[in-house]
Amino acid sequence: MITRRTLIVGTGATLLAGCDSLTDSPALMSAENAHRFLQRSINGRAALAREFRAEQRSPFFRVNGTANPNTPEYNALAANRFADWRLRVDGLVARPLNLSLAQIQSLPQRAQITRHDCVEGWSAIGKWQGPRLETVLRLAGIREDARYIVFHCADRFGSQAYYESIDLVDAFHPQTLLAWAMNDAYLSVGHGAPVRLRVERQLGYKQAKYIMRIEAVSSLAAIGAGKGGYWEDSNGYEWYAGI
Amino acid sequence: MEPAPEPRSVYRHRLFTRLWHWVNALAILILIPSGLMIFNAHPRLYWGHYGANFDHAWLELPRFPGWATIPSHYSLAGARHWHLFFALVLGFGLLAYMIIGLINRHLQRDLRIRAAELAPRHLADDFTAHLALRFHDPARPGAYNIFQKLSYAGVVFVLLPLLIASGLAISPGMWPWLADLFGGRQSARSVHFIAMACMTLFIIVHLTLVILAGPINEVRSMITGWWRVPEEAE
Numbered sequence: 071m072i073t074r075r076t077l078i079v080g081t082g083a084t085l086l087a088g089c090d091s092l093t094d095s096p097a098l099m100s101a102e103n104a105h106r107f108l109q110r111s112i113n114g115r116a117a118l119a120r121e122f123r124a125e126q127r128s129p130f131f132r133v134n135g136t137a138n139p140n141t142p143e144y145n146a147l148a149a150n151r152f153a154d155w156r157l158r159v160d161g162l163v164a165r166p167l168n169l170s171l172a173q174i175q176s177l178p179q180r181a182q183i184t185r186h187d188c189v190e191g192w193s194a195i196g197k198w199q200g201p202r203l204e205t206v207l208r209l210a211g212i213r214e215d216a217r218y219i220v221f222h223c224a225d226r227f228g229s230q231a232y233y234e235s236i237d238l239v240d241a242f243h244p245q246t247l248l249a250w251a252m253n254d255a256y257l258s259v260g261h262g263a264p265v266r267l268r269v270e271r272q273l274g275y276k277q278a279k280y281i282m283r284i285e286a287v288s289s290l291a292a293i294g295a296g297k298g299g300y301w302e303d304s305n306g307y308e309w310y311a312g313i
Numbered sequence: 314m315e316p317a318p319e320p321r322s323v324y325r326h327r328l329f330t331r332l333w334h335w336v337n338a339l340a341i342l343i344l345i346p347s348g349l350m351i352f353n354a355h356p357r358l359y360w361g362h363y364g365a366n367f368d369h370a371w372l373e374l375p376r377f378p379g380w381a382t383i384p385s386h387y388s389l390a391g392a393r394h395w396h397l398f399f400a401l402v403l404g405f406g407l408l409a410y411m412i413i414g415l416i417n418r419h420l421q422r423d424l425r426i427r428a429a430e431l432a433p434r435h436l437a438d439d440f441t442a443h444l445a446l447r448f449h450d451p452a453r454p455g456a457y458n459i460f461q462k463l464s465y466a467g468v469v470f471v472l473l474p475l476l477i478a479s480g481l482a483i484s485p486g487m488w489p490w491l492a493d494l495f496g497g498r499q500s501a502r503s504v505h506f507i508a509m510a511c512m513t514l515f516i517i518v519h520l521t522l523v524i525l526a527g528p529i530n531e532v533r534s535m536i537t538g539w540w541r542v543p544e545e546a547e
Contacts (some may be wrong), residue, residue: 090386090391101401104491130369191483272485
């Protein structure tokens with residue numbers, strides 16, 4: 071028998087289920103491109119993220135995502151303090167590179183105290199230091215047909231290695247760093263040693279840790295499942311994470 | 314015996330006002346539950362620029378249950394799809410409402426609060442009338458009473474802009490000064506949550522008063538524009 075109560079509860083449940091089924095519809099997800107267009111229109115491509123004073127840093131910067139890649143290859147590199155680690159820079163570049171940590175440290179450096187914003191809602195402020203990504207890309211001679219920069223990482227989620235990507239607007243942004251130091255110390259394993267990305271105007275899942283290889287590509291279609299990052303492929307997170 | 318007088322109707326809400334009302338209602342009914350799901354990802358609120366698990370939270374809540382969230386099962390990514398789409402509907406809808414409301418004089422004519430209406434005597438009289446469930450001035454049955462004006466203007470000019478600005482301030486890609494305006498990103502997030510709670514309170518009071526004032530007549534007027542003047546107002 072249909073009572074008023076079952077009708078109301080049933081209608082509500084149907085509406086909620088209807089909502090759930092629309093969650094990943096292309097129409098809803100088109101908002102990502104609208105936000106990217108709007109933010110970049112009003113903000114300017116080189117507009118800086120807020121930088122803070124030393125005493126404004128978080129007393130404790132929590133570790134998130136992978137705390138330790140813990141693969142035999144990574145553990146061997148870490149045991150040797152990353153002396154044998156090489157950052158491969160390839161793809162659409164004129165001169166592929168294999169950079170040691172010492173070479174990365176000898177490039178012109180930038181240090182910045184910025185806010186790390188997690189997609190979950192929390193924030194932590196810390197100091198990051200490293201060469202600008204632009205410096206490394208110019209050293210490798212990035213080609214005209216490159217559109218995106220892909221970061222291949224040492225941490226794995228099941229069989230899938232973590233990866234992320236950004237476009238050239240963010241790759242050439244003055245605050246986009248390959249950070250090897252955090253709060254005036256070598257990057258810890260929890261925070262992505264030996265090198266992680268800082269792309270300050272986007273959310274935390276874009277800040278790839280444990281970078282092994284940087285690849286310049288013309289399209290993201292052939293990387294992973296084609297959406298530009300591990301969380302984008304597996305969970306439907308937005309590729310543009312400025313909001 | 315005299316025949317009963319024909320019920321008198323007034324054209325109360327113009328098409329654009331009605332359209333905006335329903336589009337906005339839909340947006341808010343999706344933004345609040347999807348926002349609660351986003352909150353569930355980290356159900357702690359802080360003041361200042363930073364705030365995470367080891368910092369002091371001024372509010373920590375249990376996760377909101379599935380009947381109150383969109384999607385109904387835990388999905389931060391899914392909630393963001395809903396929230397970021399309807400945030401655009403809300404923001405640009407409000408902008409259109411304000412521009413068109415100024416041009417067609419809806420804002421100046423219907424929401425303008427005059428000094429005399431704020432006199433303590435007038436407020437007390439209108440409050441007493443509310444307690445007797447009389448919501449309309451018999452001389453001007455189409456006009457909003459002072460409590461309607463204050464709450465509608467409060468929503469349109471304070472609460473909705475505050476929700477939009479604080480929501481944008483949480484975004485790392487927005488103007489940095491916007492977060493500073495609230496005292497930091499975590500303060501903006503707290504303000505966003507408090508403003509949501511105020512909006513929920515407004516919706517509850519608004520729906521209660523619609524029911525007390527005669528739900529069929531009130532809802533019909535927001536669909537067709539025509540509102541039947543209650544007998545006691547004749």
